[in-house]
Amino acid sequence: MERESIARRLTRPCAGGGEVARLLLPAAVLVLIWVGTYLRLASPETRSGGAAFGSSGPKNYTSSSSADRLLGGLLSPDFEASTCLSRYQAAIYRNRSPYSPSSYLLHRLREYEALHRKCAPHTALYDRSAAVLRSAGGNASAASECQYVVWIPHNGIGNRVLTIVSAFLYALLNNKVLLLHIPDDFTGLLCEPFPGATWALPADFPIRDLFRFDTKAPESFGNLLESKDASIDSRSYVYLHLPWYYGDWDKRFFCEDSQRTLRKVPWLLLKSDHYFVPSLFLVPEYADELRELFPERSAVFHHLVRYLIHPSNEVWGRVTRYYRAYLEKADERVGVQIRVFDNFWVPFEKMLEQIMSCLLGERLLPKVSENAVAATSIDTKVKAVLVTYLKPDYSEKIRDAYYRRATTTGEVVGVFQPSHEGSQQTDHRDHNVKALAEIELLSLSDALVTTAWSTFGYVAQGLGGLRPWILLRHTQSPDACRQAASPEPCYLMPPRPEQCFGDGGGHAILRNVRQCEDEGGGIKLFD
Numbered sequence: 001m002e003r004e005s006i007a008r009r010l011t012r013p014c015a016g017g018g019e020v021a022r023l024l025l026p027a028a029v030l031v032l033i034w035v036g037t038y039l040r041l042a043s044p045e046t047r048s049g050g051a052a053f054g055s056s057g058p059k060n061y062t063s064s065s066s067a068d069r070l071l072g073g074l075l076s077p078d079f080e081a082s083t084c085l086s087r088y089q090a091a092i093y094r095n096r097s098p099y100s101p102s103s104y105l106l107h108r109l110r111e112y113e114a115l116h117r118k119c120a121p122h123t124a125l126y127d128r129s130a131a132v133l134r135s136a137g138g139n140a141s142a143a144s145e146c147q148y149v150v151w152i153p154h155n156g157i158g159n160r161v162l163t164i165v166s167a168f169l170y171a172l173l174n175n176k177v178l179l180l181h182i183p184d185d186f187t188g189l190l191c192e193p194f195p196g197a198t199w200a201l202p203a204d205f206p207i208r209d210l211f212r213f214d215t216k217a218p219e220s221f222g223n224l225l226e227s228k229d230a231s232i233d234s235r236s237y238v239y240l241h242l243p244w245y246y247g248d249w250d251k252r253f254f255c256e257d258s259q260r261t262l263r264k265v266p267w268l269l270l271k272s273d274h275y276f277v278p279s280l281f282l283v284p285e286y287a288d289e290l291r292e293l294f295p296e297r298s299a300v301f302h303h304l305v306r307y308l309i310h311p312s313n314e315v316w317g318r319v320t321r322y323y324r325a326y327l328e329k330a331d332e333r334v335g336v337q338i339r340v341f342d343n344f345w346v347p348f349e350k351m352l353e354q355i356m357s358c359l360l361g362e363r364l365l366p367k368v369s370e371n372a373v374a375a376t377s378i379d380t381k382v383k384a385v386l387v388t389y390l391k392p393d394y395s396e397k398i399r400d401a402y403y404r405r406a407t408t409t410g411e412v413v414g415v416f417q418p419s420h421e422g423s424q425q426t427d428h429r430d431h432n433v434k435a436l437a438e439i440e441l442l443s444l445s446d447a448l449v450t451t452a453w454s455t456f457g458y459v460a461q462g463l464g465g466l467r468p469w470i471l472l473r474h475t476q477s478p479d480a481c482r483q484a485a486s487p488e489p490c491y492l493m494p495p496r497p498e499q500c501f502g503d504g505g506g507h508a509i510l511r512n513v514r515q516c517e518d519e520g521g522g523i524k525l526f527d
Contacts, residue, residue: 071097073106074307076113076195084191086316086440090306093323093444097306097465099299104292109307112172113194119146119177120197129266132236133206144266147176150201152210152271153186154243156426157435158455159273160186162489165304166276173286174263181210185429189436191310213239213269215247221262222249237267244273244493251495254279259286275301275458275489278513278523282497297512297525298486301462309463311436318437323444326416330384334364335445336398337457338389344453344473352397354471355449358481362469364447366407381411386445388438388456392420439463449481452518458489470518482517488525490516 069088070077081088119125125146132144149171153160164180171178179201192198217223219239224232226249232238240262241250252258254276262268277300281290294300311319327333336355340346346354359365365383387395399415407413418438425431439456442448443464450457450468461468461484469481516522 068096071306072101074101074109074303076110078195083313084310084316085313086319087191087310089316089320090310090440093320094464095446097302099296099302099465101299101303102293102295105294105303108172108293113196115146115175116177116194116199117197119148120194121179121200121202122198130206132266147174147266148268149174149176149178150205150210150267150269151178151180152213152269153181153183154271155273156424156455157432157439158457158459161305161309161439161459162275162455163270163272165301165308166272166274166280167270168308169277169300169304170270170280173280173289174259176268181205185427185432187429188312189315189429189432191312193308193310207237207267207269210269213241213271215241215245215250217241219269220250221253221258222247222251225249225252225258233261233264235265237269238262238265240268240270240272242270242272242274242276248495248499251499254283254495255500256283256285259283273455274493275455275491276494277301278491278525279494281513281525296527298488298527299465300525301458301489302465302487305459305462309459311440315433315436315440318433319440319444322418322437322441326414327384327386327441327444329382330414331381332383332447333445334359334383334385335442335448335460336385336387336394337442337448337450337454337460338387338394338471339451339454339456341453346474348393350474352394354474354480355394356398358449358469358471361480362483364449364469365413366409366411368401368405369408371406381409383411383413385413385415386441387415387417388442389417390420390424392417453490453492455489461487462489472518484517485526486524490519490522490524492516492519492522494521494523 069075069091071091075087079087117123119129129144129146129148149167151164151167154163164178168178170176178199180199181201192200213220217239219235219237220241221232221238222241224235224238240253241247242253253262280286281297294303336359338351338355340351360367365385385395385398387398389395395415395417402413402415418441419434435456439460440463442457442460443462443466445460445464445466448457448461448464448466448468449471450461451471452473457468457470460466465487467484467486469483471481472479512525512527513523514526516524
């Protein structure tokens with residue numbers, strides 16, 4: 001009613017004559033456009049997410065009636081919702097997933113949760129297993145009822161999430177329990193994913209200073225193999241060195257004979273910074289189990305990351321406040337994740353040109369008009385662009401372009417950037433809180449643009465079930481960007497299949513593992 005009364009007053013004939021009305025009409029139209037857009041953005045009924053990218057109607061943040069709060073059965077209902085708001089709220093904020101978990105995956109997750117409760121820290125079985133480390137002097141004298149994979153963090157937040165998911169799938173395949181070594185800079189960022197038990201490694205864990213383990217560690221699996229140590233399968237623990245700078249002997253971790261050996265070791269300490277799941281699909285012994293767990297190979301990470309990664313209330317509060325303040329009222333949300341690597345440095349203007357070529361060429365954003373003002377209706381469509389980058393340069397340029405000129409379609413484009421830290425500061429907790437919040441915000445997009453090689457982007461696309469447009473390195477392709485076939489991340493630096501000598505490298509199931517879109521030497525899961 002208010003909108004109608006304003007329009008009626010602005011267009012009412014003037015008593016002073018038609019000439020005055022003619023002069024005032026252009027101004028009245030502009031005021032109508034502004035008022036209509038303002039009222040529309042301020043209206044509580046306005047819905048974020050446009051039809052162009054598959055939005056699904058109004059969001060109700062106080063109820064999950066319009067969303068599957070348990071993610072198709074991935075999540076257990078056995079949690080107090082208030083302790084971790086993101087666990088059951090995330091489904092309301094994100095678009096509905098196009099993927100459904102298999103019944104067998106749900107069955108195995110419930111089995112794993114039972115195993116985790118039985119073997120978790122502060123249980124008698126855990127204490128018994130930890131005692132083996134204290135007294136065995138490097139050797140396990142008896143079989144342990146509970147076996148463990150201990151995750152050691154390495155590099156940034158994206159790398160950490162990718163490797164948590166990878167380590168969990170490895171633990172699941174081998175009936176081992178995943179525990180996280182959580183440093184101060186990572187404390188309080190994630191909720192516990194398993195009901196009734198913690199996944200945090202206790203502070204009194206018998207092996208001290210886990211960060212000391214690296215390439216030269218005598219306990220590393222690669223070094224033990226190279227030295228032809230025959231006692232590997234009787235040791236109480238073995239260190240698995242799997243970061244990008246791992247050696248040929250370390251890479252034999254992915255060979256079938258190595259898996260059989262490591263299955264006998266009660267404690268495996270694992271450090272990586274990559275999504276190594278695709279190489280697990282090349283181990284013939286796991287083929288049948290993986291096929292039953294994940295009939296859709298393109299959704300492996302999507303299912304597991306939504307099962308495991310739930311931001312704490314501190315992080316989720318940042319996500320929801322920012323979303324509702326800046327992004328919620330838009331018709332469509334476009335996430336743009338930018339990363340310029342030191343070893344693949346790109347001049348600013350060239351990178352900006354590539355970003356805009358992708359956004360405009362793929363019709364994710366409208367072109368800018370030559371005119372400062374374009375004819376627009378009251379029901380102007382609004383697009384919100386969320387930019388994540390360590391500096392404000394790109395978002396300011398994009399914002400300025402759409403602020404100075406109208407668009408050829410009449411759409412209004414708003415550009416937002418939550419933070420610009422200047423540099424990556426993984427050892428600072430507040431930096432990691434912001435980073436995780438921005439990954440979550442990107443995952444709420446209707447369309448997503450990411451940077452080749454970026455683990456930050458990989459996590460966002462997996463959480464959102466999104467097929468991103470990848471900004472390719474200039475040496476790869478003349479195209480500005482290419483849309484990914486699935487939300488699956490790339491394993492950027494995998495071992496070669498022939499690394500396993502006589503194992504055959506999993507050629508029977510190689511059809512599901514192919515070259516990535518953003519890295520010729522990387523491998524990725526495909527249907």
